[in-house]
Amino acid sequence: MHCPVCGKSTKFYPLCEKCHDLKDAGRITRCIICGKWNDADGELCTDCYERHKDKKMTEHR
Ligand SMILES: [Zn+2]
Numbered sequence: 001m002h003c004p005v006c007g008k009s010t011k012f013y014p015l016c017e018k019c020h021d022l023k024d025a026g027r028i029t030r031c032i033i034c035g036k037w038n039d040a041d042g043e044l045c046t047d048c049y050e051r052h053k054d055k056k057m058t059e060h061r
């Protein structure tokens with residue numbers, strides 16, 4: 001298995017030790033739309049955040 005955040009190989013956990021600690025500390029989260037791990041501030045990864053933002057902007061227009 002490989003850590004989906006940094007790509008480091010892991011043995012027992014889906015995340016490597018370093019990223020597991022970051023997750024526990026709330027420094028990284030899983031995107032609620034695409035499931036991608038990210039260190040962005042919030043529930044969405046940067047891609048989904050941008051898309052969401054654009055959609056909201058077009059809806060507003
Ligand atoms: Zn990692």
Ligand SMILES: [Zn+2]
Nearest residue numbers: 031034045048
């Ligand atoms: Zn996403």
